[in-house]
Amino acid sequence: MRELFTSDHQLLRKSIRGFVEKEIVPHVGEWEQEGRIPKTLWRRLGEVGFLGLEFPAEYGGGGGDFLSTVVFAEEMARCRSGGVGFSVLVHTDMSSPWLTRYGTEAQKRKYLPGIISGETVCALGITEPGAGSDMAGIATRAVRSGDHYLVTGNKIFITNGVYGDLYFLAVRTGPGRPERRHEGISMFLVERASPGLQVSRKLDKMGMWASDTAELAFQECRVPVENLLGEEGRGFQQLAVGLQRERLVAAILALSGAAQALDDPVAYRRERQAFGEPLAARQALRHRVADL
Ligand SMILES: Cc1cc2nc3c(=O)[nH]c(=O)nc-3n(C[C@H](O)[C@H](O)[C@H](O)COP(=O)(O)OP(=O)(O)OC[C@H]3O[C@@H](n4cnc5c(N)ncnc54)[C@H](O)[C@@H]3O)c2cc1C
Structure with missing residues (x-):
């Protein structure tokens, strides 16, 4: 099978995964209850460069390719809150890319730095x-x-x-x-x-x-x-040109979030002991996972 991702993408994945586990996962319950993600998260995402992965370097972006965005969406979706990933990817991929594609030089100079740093959502x-x-x-x-x-x-x-x-x-x-x-x-x-x-x-x-x-x-x-x-x-x-990206990214978020939702109970079945053995040893439960 052809490997889509290069070693640079794998490094990026590792760094996003670490960030998500450390700086997002512990807080998602609180943010879901509050109905918003805090400005501090936007700024942190900006600081580490995740809000501008594909934007041109001359405006402060990373100049990366679409697969960098795929990696970002896949890893953000694993934070166990659909809302956090969706909000962030609406910012990075379902709105602001129209600015790089259709904006004037003055519009890009005015808005892109704030978008990339997380100041402008x-x-x-x-x-x-x-x-x-x-x-x-x-x-x-x-x-x-x-x-x-x-x-x-x-x-x-x-x-x-x-x-x-x-x-x-x-x-x-x-x-x-x-x-x-x-x-x-x-x-x-x-x-x-x-x-x-x-x-x-x-x-x-x-x-x-x-x-x-x-x-x-x-x-x-x-x-x-x-x-x-x-x-x-x-x-x-x-709009029609940009909506292709929007739909692709929404699909990636949904797929990766679903994969995480399956990984968690699979891991739990291995850890959880009942009647002297892990739940994973129970054939009926293995069938359920196979059905999923
Ligand atoms: C969580 C969430 C976030 C959103 N965020 C944004 C956002 O940031 N910006 C924004 O602009 N919008 C946003 N939307 C709106 C979203 O884009 C619309 O809900 C979507 O375009 C569908 O429009 P509608 O809800 O009016 O449904 P309708 O267009 O009324 O459709 C109702 C149903 O009929 C079906 N249908 C419609 N036309 C046809 C057809 N020709 N043939 C067969 N079936 C058809 C649809 O698939 C749907 O099931 C968001 C929606 C949700 C749920």
């Missing part, structure tokens, strides 16, 4: 109460007014939306046509402190509590024209 704002899978159905709109756009509408289910600092927002800057509904969508970089932006609700979820999920309200929210990301009206196409 990112979120992706596409979903709305009336539009989820059907991304072309978004209704939040931006109207040009001098050197600003005024954004009005609502977003929902936004990961890192409650405590994040920078939203990668998809909005309508023009109407679509019935046969080309995806036209007229644009992307913007919206800072948390923008006037007219409000976190209207922190949403409850069945699990993954450590990743905060928001409903956001925009009421003529003022966004400077220089915060348009990429080309006006090409937001749908830009």
